Amino acid sequence: MDLQTDIPHSARIYDYLLGGKDNYPADRAAAANIVKDWTVLPIGMRANRRFMARMAHHLAADHGIRQFLDIGTGLPTTPNLHEVVQSVAPESRIVYVDNDPIVLVHARALLTSSREGKTGYLDADFRDPDAILGSTQLREYLDLSRPVALSLIAILHFIVDDAEVRRIIDHLMAPLAPGSILALSTTTFDNNPEVVKAGVAAYNAHGIPTVARTKEVVETFFNGLEILDPGVVPVHRWHPDEESSALADDQITIHGGIAIKR
Numbered sequence: 001m002d003l004q005t006d007i008p009h010s011a012r013i014y015d016y017l018l019g020g021k022d023n024y025p026a027d028r029a030a031a032a033n034i035v036k037d038w039t040v041l042p043i044g045m046r047a048n049r050r051f052m053a054r055m056a057h058h059l060a061a062d063h064g065i066r067q068f069l070d071i072g073t074g075l076p077t078t079p080n081l082h083e084v085v086q087s088v089a090p091e092s093r094i095v096y097v098d099n100d101p102i103v104l105v106h107a108r109a110l111l112t113s114s115r116e117g118k119t120g121y122l123d124a125d126f127r128d129p130d131a132i133l134g135s136t137q138l139r140e141y142l143d144l145s146r147p148v149a150l151s152l153i154a155i156l157h158f159i160v161d162d163a164e165v166r167r168i169i170d171h172l173m174a175p176l177a178p179g180s181i182l183a184l185s186t187t188t189f190d191n192n193p194e195v196v197k198a199g200v201a202a203y204n205a206h207g208i209p210t211v212a213r214t215k216e217v218v219e220t221f222f223n224g225l226e227i228l229d230p231g232v233v234p235v236h237r238w239h240p241d242e243e244s245s246a247l248a249d250d251q252i253t254i255h256g257g258i259a260i261k262r
Helices: 010-017 025-035 041-062 081-088 101-105 129-133 136-142 162-173 193-207 215-220
Strands: 067-071 092-096 118-123 149-153 181-187 254-260
Touching: 010 067, 010 101, 010 129, 025 041, 025 193, 041 181, 067 081, 067 118, 067 254, 081 092, 092 149, 118 136, 118 193, 129 162, 149 162, 162 215, 215 254
Parallel strands: 067 092, 067 149, 092 118, 149 181
Antiparallel strands: 181 254
């Protein structure tokens, strides 16, 4: 398996900026160049990871969700989604989806399920929702007649066409039962537009197609669903913990939110 370690990769850059060890010199060099322009990016990435954990806990504890479909999983980073939700409800089932050979190599770390629950990994492309929904593995792990949380954390900014994002989300949500949840986060311009513009240009210059959007565009990805409080907000303002509350708005260039299918 050729991991092309001499070429910078978004998952490994993310891992490096989170303090992980699953990265290579090309990733670290690219990260240094990107952060030179996007100085607040590491703060935002860590805030996004905490958003994921708060979101997962909230859905398990307050909404009773016991099934999670996490697409664009990325490299394992503690706490992983299954660790959060199974700490609330050990019987929870999680299917992780990614099509990245780098993530596949490390997928065993995502399969440490609780004894009562189940955790699986599906090698599939977000851009091909039929392959995800038609997977026998997904149907083995998840019962689509019961609510499922579809989690799309920090993946949508790597798909630059807004209409394509909406098409994929609509397709994935269509077979899910009422009471299912869409949870997402993605890069936005709103809080620090000039810095984000420079940072996105740096990502693209390193061969990683990336786009930032406005809050209003992100809200359209929830069309047909009921957005739940506190709405689509900078991730540090979504049910904040003490650490998140201390962050300044211009440090966070990612918006997130959840919505329910009625």
